[in-house]
Amino acid sequence: MVWDHELNERKRAILKSIIDDYIESAQPVGSRTIARKHELGLGSATIRNEMADLEELGYITQPHTSAGRIPSDKGYRFYVENLMQEHKLAQEEINRIRKAMDERIEEINKLFRKASVIISRITGYTSVVLSPQLSRKRIKAVQLIKIDDRSILVVVAAAGGIVRHKLIHHNHVIDDAQLAKLNRAASMILEGQTTDRLTVPLAVELQREINMPAEIILEILDSVDECIGKIETTDVYLEGITNILNYPEFRDLLKAREVLEILNEEEIITDLVKSSARRHQFDFRIGSENQIDEMKDLSIITTAYGREGKDAGAIGVIGPTRMAYSKVVSSIKYIRELLNKEMIRLFGDDP
Amino acid sequence: MVWDHELNERKRAILKSIIDDYIESAQPVGSRTIARKHELGLGSATIRNEMADLEELGYITQPHTSAGRIPSDKGYRFYVENLMQEHKLAQEEINRIRKAMDERIEEINKLFRKASVIISRITGYTSVVLSPQLSRKRIKAVQLIKIDDRSILVVVAAAGGIVRHKLIHHNHVIDDAQLAKLNRAASMILEGQTTDRLTVPLAVELQREINMPAEIILEILDSVDECIGKIETTDVYLEGITNILNYPEFRDLLKAREVLEILNEEEIITDLVKSSARRHQFDFRIGSENQIDEMKDLSIITTAYGREGKDAGAIGVIGPTRMAYSKVVSSIKYIRELLNKEMIRLFGDDP
């Protein structure tokens, strides 16, 4: 076997042992520990030498001279790409997940929330679920509803069960006939269109036809536009933020606070997950690979769910760089399958 | 002046000094400190004697023999009821609040969120804003919208700009005429009713009249019912949870985690705020006065906003028992006024 890499098999085995051990114990791991626990058939001195090499190459570091080694970000990176083994979920965990996902949920947002909760429970980290990217959705219905003499409700429904609405207040009298006309026009023009790059038609033209104040028509069109805009926003389901406090790397309150604060910034987290979870493969951002300074001790694992391609949503798990990467991957994979099935059940094949 | 209470004026003054001092410093306060800082014209020995009395009466306690005193929950209780002075907000703070509230917001939920954010920023604690209690709202419109051959969207609008909707999937063919009939019937029966204790009318009767499968009619009625139910739910705007970590009483990670976890339980917090903020006065729950064990080191200040009586919402601030009670009260009062004004602007006088 030929390695396209600077690490020979023995170094790989040792690095893997160090990381596996460290992920479990959170303690710097020394050469003796490895010689004992993992059966590599090597003496501690040999391992010591190899560790010195691994350190020189930047895969591990020493917190101080007389301590064991801990993985560097580069070490983790190599681990997730080359060393990590598939993790088998315990039967008990599988049962928990199945049980939780089994109860039928009819509202899509509750489904996402539930998925997020389960992921954070099973992994013990913070989880993020983003609802599917909904640009290019087909508009199924547009309806104006008269609420009272001074208010009209604009409702826009799109494929996939997405509904947005907006209430308008005005000072004109609009009779039912006018509203009906307007309704018909709106339906005609908008229904069946896709939401991306949809131009709301000319108010002037409508006005001549329906004989209503331009002002009102403009406002209505604005609202429709706004609703369409809102259809494209993704919802965020962020769960288990405080789980972070369970890990010794955040025993320092200042650091913990910093991290919690950044996790509470929904926009930041959303962008992060959205930008990396394009494909159905798993994407890892380890420690300093995140641009954000406050996240240099965190890793984030992301992937997409839903149908490959168009309207895929995203799943992310955030934890300390010392994360149980393989367990997280297995958990996400398993839950993703269940989630996909539920979505098909709710939406059918082409929503 | 006659006191209806076991504390004479001097004891009151000393208790107030202790609490004011402790709120600021978070350190047990000793007799010397009080003799020096607050000009009571008393020697430290005298104060010592009074403090011994106050301790015996349960208003203050000693963490250990040779430490100063800290207020007990009973002490804080007496403080907020009898001793606390009005706090004047700094001009700089007033400016900050005004500036933040000044920009026009057209969506009511954004308004509440903003209010919550400002309160948590100004006070430095966790803030909760509950949208107005909406039971007994009048239903303004009910509309069924055909989305496609197999789906109908039910939309219910109530007074105050509240809109809820639900999507139904079915397997029957429903033509436009039938839907129109159903629409008229629903409008007739439901519009103008109030949401509390509303009985959705008999499906059988409707079925005979409209000639649609009972199944579908039932489902539609269920959805309407569900929407009405959802109208009565209050939204929660919880902000500044991590502020709690700024205070030394939660320097212990275990305690901090416990507290953060309970603050993240929206339902618990909502119930707490809802149950205590009935009137426009301020309600204080100090430490162990909360039933919940995890909150024994937290206090919560609540009050109502909006029009006295019917559809008032609630504001709450949660912090350590060692909270700047008077500053919180002033801040809430000030922001509440601005919030009320904005709501009138958005809704008019009778929404």
Place this chain on the structure above:
DNA sequence: ATTAGCACTCAATGGGATAGAGTGCTAACA
């Protein structure tokens, strides 16, 4: 009734001393 004075208590702080985990290096070995 008040207070100065004093003995006493107790947490907090800081300085060794010690233990132990781990390393790097050297020399011996297969």
Place this chain on the structure above:
DNA sequence: TGTTAGCACTCTATCCCATTGAGTGCTAAT
């Protein structure tokens, strides 16, 4: 030549102990 046992060395963590100082309660004097 690669591997390993052995050893001196390093550095942190922990425990112990003395010291400090803030604060108290009590007593006696004012």
